[in-house]
Amino acid sequence: MEPPYAPLSESCAKALGDKMYEKRKLASQEIEKMVTEFNNKNNSAQIRKLIEVLATDYATSRDANRRKGALIGLAAMGIGLGKDSGKYVQGLVTPIMTCLSDPDVRVRYFACESLYNVVKVARSAIIPFFPELFAALPRLVTDSDQLVKDGSELLDRLLKDIVTESPQTFNLQAFIPLLREHIYVKDAFARQYVISWISILNAVPDINMVNYLTEILDGLFVMLEDNTLEIQRMCETTISQFLKSIRNDSTSVRMEDTINILITHAESPNELIKSIAITWIREFVQIFGPNVLPYASGIFTAILPCLEYNVESKRSIKECAVSVNNSMMLLVSTKELKTETVAKIDLRSIMDVLSQYLTHNSMHTKIAVLKWIHHLFTNFPNEMSVHASNLNTNLLSTLADNSDEVVLQSLSVLAEIVNSQDSRELNDFNKSHYREFLLSLLNLFSEEKLILENRASLIIRKLCVLLNAEYIYRTFAEIIAEGVPNLKFASTVVRLLNMILLTSTELFELRTSLRNISNEKSADLFQCLYKSWVHCPVSTLSLCLLTQSYQHVSRLVTLFADVEITLELLTELDKLVQLIESPIFAPLRLTLVSKANNCADAQYLAHALFGILMLLPQTEAFDTLRNRLQCVPNYWGHDPVDERNSLEYKSGIDFDALEQHFIKLQKAHREQRIVHRKRSVITPESN
Numbered sequence: 001m002e003p004p005y006a007p008l009s010e011s012c013a014k015a016l017g018d019k020m021y022e023k024r025k026l027a028s029q030e031i032e033k034m035v036t037e038f039n040n041k042n043n044s045a046q047i048r049k050l051i052e053v054l055a056t057d058y059a060t061s062r063d064a065n066r067r068k069g070a071l072i073g074l075a076a077m078g079i080g081l082g083k084d085s086g087k088y089v090q091g092l093v094t095p096i097m098t099c100l101s102d103p104d105v106r107v108r109y110f111a112c113e114s115l116y117n118v119v120k121v122a123r124s125a126i127i128p129f130f131p132e133l134f135a136a137l138p139r140l141v142t143d144s145d146q147l148v149k150d151g152s153e154l155l156d157r158l159l160k161d162i163v164t165e166s167p168q169t170f171n172l173q174a175f176i177p178l179l180r181e182h183i184y185v186k187d188a189f190a191r192q193y194v195i196s197w198i199s200i201l202n203a204v205p206d207i208n209m210v211n212y213l214t215e216i217l218d219g220l221f222v223m224l225e226d227n228t229l230e231i232q233r234m235c236e237t238t239i240s241q242f243l244k245s246i247r248n249d250s251t252s253v254r255m256e257d258t259i260n261i262l263i264t265h266a267e268s269p270n271e272l273i274k275s276i277a278i279t280w281i282r283e284f285v286q287i288f289g290p291n292v293l294p295y296a297s298g299i300f301t302a303i304l305p306c307l308e309y310n311v312e313s314k315r316s317i318k319e320c321a322v323s324v325n326n327s328m329m330l331l332v333s334t335k336e337l338k339t340e341t342v343a344k345i346d347l348r349s350i351m352d353v354l355s356q357y358l359t360h361n362s363m364h365t366k367i368a369v370l371k372w373i374h375h376l377f378t379n380f381p382n383e384m385s386v387h388a389s390n391l392n393t394n395l396l397s398t399l400a401d402n403s404d405e406v407v408l409q410s411l412s413v414l415a416e417i418v419n420s421q422d423s424r425e426l427n428d429f430n431k432s433h434y435r436e437f438l439l440s441l442l443n444l445f446s447e448e449k450l451i452l453e454n455r456a457s458l459i460i461r462k463l464c465v466l467l468n469a470e471y472i473y474r475t476f477a478e479i480i481a482e483g484v485p486n487l488k489f490a491s492t493v494v495r496l497l498n499m500i501l502l503t504s505t506e507l508f509e510l511r512t513s514l515r516n517i518s519n520e521k522s523a524d525l526f527q528c529l530y531k532s533w534v535h536c537p538v539s540t541l542s543l544c545l546l547t548q549s550y551q552h553v554s555r556l557v558t559l560f561a562d563v564e565i566t567l568e569l570l571t572e573l574d575k576l577v578q579l580i581e582s583p584i585f586a587p588l589r590l591t592l593v594s595k596a597n598n599c600a601d602a603q604y605l606a607h608a609l610f611g612i613l614m615l616l617p618q619t620e621a622f623d624t625l626r627n628r629l630q631c632v633p634n635y636w637g638h639d640p641v642d643e644r645n646s647l648e649y650k651s652g653i654d655f656d657a658l659e660q661h662f663i664k665l666q667k668a669h670r671e672q673r674i675v676h677r678k679r680s681v682i683t684p685e686s687n
Contacts, residue, residue: 005053007034007046016058016069024069028076035080044087050077051091059095064104071099071107071114078118085118086125092118093129100136105145112140112151119158124166126159131178133159134197138182138190149189156193160200167206176212183219188228195223195231199238202245210245214257217242221265224273232272239276243283250287259284259295266302271314278303278320285327290344293331297349299324300357304369308362325368333379342380350376351387358394363403370398370409374416381420388417392437396444399459400451407455408462415466434467438475446489456496461506469510473497474525480532487672490535495572498539502546502579515587517547517651526651530658534665537563538572541612542579545588549648550604552655556662557611563666564673565615573612577621580609581628592632604648606632 005013008031015027031050038046054077058070074092078085085092096118099111115133119126126133137159140152163170182194198216202209209216223235246253259281266277281299285292292299306314306321332341350372357369373391377384391413398410418433441459445452451459464472476497484490501507517523526547533540537560544553563569579585591605609629616622648655 005057007038007050008053016073017061017063017066018069019065021068024065024072027069028072031073032076032080035077039081039084047077047081047088048091051088055091055095059099064102064107067099067102067104067107068110071096071110075114075117078121082121085122089118089122089125089129092122093126093132097132097136101139105143105148108140108143109145109147109151112148112155116151116155116158119155119162123162124169126162127166127169127171130159130163130170131174134175134178135182138185138187138193141189141193142187156196160197164200164204167204170207172201172207172209172212176215180215180219183216184222188226188231191223191226191228191231192234195220195234195238199234199241202238202241208252210242210249210252213242214254214261217258218261218265221261221268221273221277224276225270236272236276243280246287247283255284255288255291256295259292260298263295263298263302267305271317274306275317275320278306278317278324282320282324282327285324285331290331290340292328293341293344294346296328296332296345297353299328300350300353300372304353304357304365305360305362307364307368308360329372329375332375342383347376347380347383347387351391355391355394358398363401363406366398366401366403366406367409370395370406370413374409374413377413377416377420385420388420391417392440396440399444399455400448404458407458411459411462412466415463418467434471434475435479438472439479442476442479442484442493445493446486452492452496456493457500460497460500461504464500464504464506464510469507470513470525473501473510474528477529477532480535481528487535487669490532491669494533494536494539498533498536498542499575502542502584503582511546511584514543514547517549517648517653520652522547523651523653527653527658531661534662535669536572537662537666538569538576540662541608542576545580545585545605545608548588548591548601549651549653549655550591550601550608551648552658553608554604554611555655555659557608557615559659559663559666560611560615562663564670570617573616574619574621576612577616577625581624589628601648 008016012027012030015023016031018024018027035047035050038044038050051074054070054073058066058073061067061070074096077088078092081088093115096111096115099107100115102108102111119133137152137156140148141156143149143152179194179198182190185191185194198209198220201207217239220235220239224232224239226232226235262277262280262284265273266281268274268277281302285299303321303324306317307325309315309318309321332345354369354372357365360366360369373395395410395414395417399407401407401410414437418437445456460472476493480490480493484493501511513519513522514526514529515522517526526543526549529543530540533543537556541553541556544550544556580588588605591601592609594602606629609625613622613625613629616625
């Protein structure tokens, strides 16, 4: 009858389960000899029977010593079989793997040692079982016992050597799901283990890990958050290796999936993760060119907030974001690829992102957004037209920004939108979008007092450069003339428009045009402006002086007897005197000594200026104007003036009708002031 543990002898079977390591060692040596003999005789049946005994009767025993005996016995079998161990590798490895999670720390240690010995002799034959081995090792590298950890590290290095030696037999496709499963571990040792495997495999020439980059890249970025500097360094190095591989050969990478991962991590609050992700995005934009355009909205989400970084620690991130932004702008404006570009970019999603960042805190971010909107309207006016109406409100709100640069850039965008919308309209001065835009601007001035006081002048001057100054002034005048409920606001806007008209270099051409009202077009513009300028009496005088309507000025001055002389009006008259002394009104001053038109204009002008002098209290402005008038020669006035000689008469303008309009509007102002005073008495404003 066979011994119960055959082919083990009774003494060997007993020693194999002994508590003394030396006895188990002797038993393992006997097993090694026995297996060698069986193998030499090709007695595979006995070998398999021995494996079964060790796996069934020892490896699963409740006695820890017997489990230890199984492990040392299986290792001995592997050594005894040598190069032929590959035929029996499954039977050898499976029971050892079971013991790797044994509750007894010494059993776990011996399992590591036993597995190492089996793997060492089996070499490439172990590769089919690699997934099971890889899944088991993370438990060992995080073991509480240092000996187990040390043993697992030796086993890990051995497995890496075998895989790198036999890349052709290594099933990378089957391995990747395992890697993806373990890449999100939190333990530092397990993370080191996973990263090391990725790095090793990526370094093997015959293994193309870039094919599977999207499966592991997210996990690598997550591990960059680890507090352990060594893990951060390993992870950063591994990611850099992948980027280098992509630079050398980008055909293997799945750009679409990869760039979405990069965009996600570029929004991370972690500076290291953000920096690496944006660096990758920069490389992808350079490598893949127009192919990244479908992901433009995501790229903008990633880079636009980074443009605000000013601290030294974030300087490299900002520089990289600026580089990406510039590269994307070049891609969009490539004329050769314009048709292709339009097809690739999703303007709706891009505009959603840009609109969102219009309200960002950073000046640099807002400027970049505004430049992008301008760029898109410049390159794709037809496609962008559907976004114009949604943009106007947001763009108008940026006019309240603290930064002049933001305001100016916003105006450039608004002007480009208006120009692109009206480019196909043929009727002069019938520009609906001009009107709609300027009406919105007036409403903004009405609602936001600070914008009116601090930014309105800058806004109007810039618009006159970007758009047609005459259109701007004509449209403003038409809107005001048609009826602004708040007459005081109308007066304020007219005063502002008049000061810009008379003083800014941007309006030089318009001033020159208005001086010649004998020209039909200039006369028409003057009448248009006049109908709204009458909301402010002194501005009306200024306009008429500019257009050389001196006879009308002399008549208007007499009407000031019925105008309420307020401190505000006297202040405006003071400013008017200063303007008369400025270079802008040099032609006016020269008219006082001119004999042209039989001195008609000179006499009407002198009369008008004397009238203004009489309205002034005896202040510095009074003295200035009086001194000027004292220089006027008296060689005219002896002969009656023929009004037909004046420029005003030659213009063909119905000044009588304009005068009646002036009187009517001033009456409306007076009545509204009375109503407001009554209300203020009844319901005084609280402080």
